[in-house]
Amino acid sequence: MFEWSETDLMIRDAVRGFVDKEIRPKLDELESGELPPYPVIRKLFAQFGIDAMSEEAVRKSLARERAGESAGESEENAQDSMMAVLISELSGVSLGLVSALGVSLGLGAATIRARGTLAQKERWLADLMTMRKVASWAITEPDSGSDAFGGMQTTVRRDGDDYILNGQKTFITNGPYADVVIVYAKLDDGTTAKRDRKVLTFVLDSGMPGFTQGKPFKKMGLHASPTGQLFFDDVRLGRDRLLGETEEHGSGDGRESARSSFTAERVGVAFQALGIIEECLRLSVDYARARTLWGQEIGRFQLIQLKLAKMEVARINVRNMVFNTLERGRAGKPPSLAEASAMKLYASEAATDVAMDAVQLFGGNGYMQEYRVEQLARDAKSLMIYAGSNEIQVTHIAKGLLADSATKR
The missing domain is CATH 1.10.540.10 (Acyl-CoA dehydrogenase/oxidase, N-terminal domain)
Incomplete structure (x- = not known):
């Protein structure tokens, strides 16, 4: 494609x-x-x-x-x-x-x-x-960050045929208003070390006793996306709310489930980055044609042309990543987690660079809310943080490369 x-x-x-x-x-x-x-x-x-x-x-x-x-x-x-x-x-x-x-x-x-x-x-x-x-998807916690599984403190314990959920999640998109919440929690069996405990996945509905949805956070960007905290205080969950209705690894363990979601989420970042890049480029080209200094369009200045050219290169590269992903999906060969992390790393950085260059190209106007590039720059920066910070993407890419190298020997 x-x-x-x-x-x-x-x-x-x-x-x-x-x-x-x-x-x-x-x-x-x-x-x-x-x-x-x-x-x-x-x-x-x-x-x-x-x-x-x-x-x-x-x-x-x-x-x-x-x-x-x-x-x-x-x-x-x-x-x-x-x-x-x-x-x-x-x-x-x-x-x-x-x-x-x-x-x-x-x-x-x-x-x-x-x-x-x-x-x-x-x-x-x-x-x-x-x-x-x-729906919201709740895995991130105040003290875990990129150590999503090892640092997870939210727990469930068995109580007869039910489970009792306690803990909290943060930075949860749709959290304040979600009707349905997917929650990842560690099974407290009383014997397994905390970092090694099994991760289970549950489905909650808003309004359940003991389940509280916090108010939306005030954020640098993504203002149209409500983000907040979730609190669980002895929330009773029947087995019908345990995804897969089993604790068995490979079917009910949440680590595998979450990693699959990580891959899809990071591929999605490339799609989002493409939209930001294309809009920044469109706005910048229009502005370079309309804005005049020293009696000529600023699009005639080489430094402005350099910014536009770099934006176009980023657009082509990210669009090709999107096309490649779609084509591989049709062939039944979706990207691995490491490949999705590479897409996320490059596309998010490209979108942020393009958006910041757009602000610079607009000059003082670019810093004003009246001009759209200000919002695009704030929003683009979020792509480097959510779906796993770009620093953790480097780790996933390197682990994938080292694992492939060991396999090929």
């Missing part, structure tokens, strides 16, 4: 029309938190029929699972291409909105789809895939 298909371009143009009509006029409300992202996302889903298509896809998938059949790959690949276009286009106008959407679908719903029993999928999946309900 080296370019978007005609269908992809039709979707792109339609999304741009929606963005111009429904999102750009509401950016101030989204950025201030006055307007949550969810009504906008639901309107997008309704206008493009994504909600109806998603519900039908869930219905067919569950029917196939009941019959013991596998999912249809061509259908899933078509949706992957559509979502890539949707994510990149929306990221250029409101990365916070995309973050809220991406976590709910790409982490919350996807974890239930990949790890849940048929009964669990029937219970939660349709509402989440249609965005009737919003």
Whole structure:
């Protein structure tokens, strides 16, 4: 794949029309938190029929699972291409909105789809895939950060056939308003050392006794994405809320589940970065043509041309990463965690560099909120931190390389 298909371009143009009509006029409300992202996302889903298509896809998938059949790959690949276009286009106008959407679908719903029993999928999946309900995905804790598993302090202990959950999570996208929450916790069996304890994954619903959702944080960027803390105080959970309804490693252990989600999340960062880069480049080219100094367009100055050229190189590189990922998915060869980490590392740095260059190109105007590049720069920086900081990506890339080298000997 080296370019978007005609269908992809039709979707792109339609999304741009929606963005111009429904999102750009509401950016101030989204950025201030006055307007949550969810009504906008639901309107997008309704206008493009994504909600109806998603519900039908869930219905067919569950029917196939009941019959013991596998999912249809061509259908899933078509949706992957559509979502890539949707994510990149929306990221250029409101990365916070995309973050809220991406976590709910790409982490919350996807974890239930990949790890849940048929009964669990029937219970939660349709509402989440249609965005009737919003999901959050809770693994990060105040004292764990990149040491997500080793430093995890949130615990569950067995109590008869139930589990009792205690602890807290932080920096949780959609946390303040989520209807459904995927929570990772360590099993306190009274004997295993804390760092070695089994990680289990549970599904909670808002309003459960002992479960508190904190208020949204105030952040540097991603203002349209509500982020907050979750608190668990003796929350009683039945086994029907344990994903897979088993503790067995490889089926119920949360480490494997989370790592799979890490891969998808980091690939998604490349899609988001592409949207920011394309929007920064578009705005910068327009400004370089319109802004005059010393009697000529600033686009005639070589230093301005250098910035534009570097932006275009970044756009081509990140777009090629996106295309390569989509093509590999169609071939049944998705990227490994190390490869996804490499994509995330490069794309997030490229988007941040491009956005900061855009601010510099705009000069004093670029530092003003009236000009969009200020928001894009704040949002782009978040890509270097969430989905695992870029420092931890280096570790995953190196471990992947060293493991491959040892295998090939």
